[in-house]
Amino acid sequence: AINQAFQHGFQRIFFNIGSLMDEEIDKIYERYPHDNRIVLSLFQETYDKTIYQKVFGSYEQDNPKSNFDRRLTTPERWIKKGFLNVDIGILLGINPDTEQDIEKLIKHANYLYSLGAEVYLSLPRIYQFGKMTRLITDDKYIEYVRWLKRACPWARVIITTRESVTTIKKALPYIDVVSPGCSDIMPYTWEGEIINDERTSQFKVADKRSRPSEIIHELQIKMEVK
Secondary structure (H helix, E strand, O other), rough: OOOHHHHHOOOOOEEOOOOHHHHHHHHHHHHHHOOOEEEEOOOEOOOOHHHHHHHOOOOOOOOOHHHHHHHHHHHHHHHHHHOOOOEEEEEEEEOOHHHHHHHHHHHHHHHHHHHEEEEEEOOOOOOOOOOOOOOOOOOHHHHHHHHHHHHOOEEEEEEEOOOOOOHHHHHHHHEEEEEEOOOOOOOOOOOOOOOOOOOOOOOOOOOOOOOOOHHHHHHHHHHHHH
């Protein structure tokens, strides 16, 4: 998939994956040594270990994602192996103390930056998660994005596919990368909107979209008017 993307002219590949063991990082490095077109995209979700294990489990044999420490150390080990780009983040709403999570994300970002990394930061938020009620309002979300950008001006802040076009437009002054696609599996059809199906999608998005090009077109219009 990475090779195909490069052949199609993609300048950056965001390698969105779970935590990696050293031997797995070695295998990627053998194939793409010092290839800084690849960005490791790995969100810690929450820096509170107790909450993390409550949500994702604590028995690694059944669920590799439950290994909190391996997930936390993967970006550092990725950089020390010789790669440059990392994309880290938290899932807003999973921890009741959102501010604490953001402060730890900033601390983590600063540490990776001190290792020489080019750091991307993401703040996806929960729209639907069982009976969870800790939802972040639009205004609060923009406030958090603004806080992150002020604290880490050297980082490239990403707004994710979870957000509506309206929210993306409001956040434009504080973000560097727009992710206009979809989280669903093979979501695009010849006609109509993406299905936004909770049975196949990693998460439900705020609004249904037809294609990424439409989002980019709307953003271009806003930027030209501005």
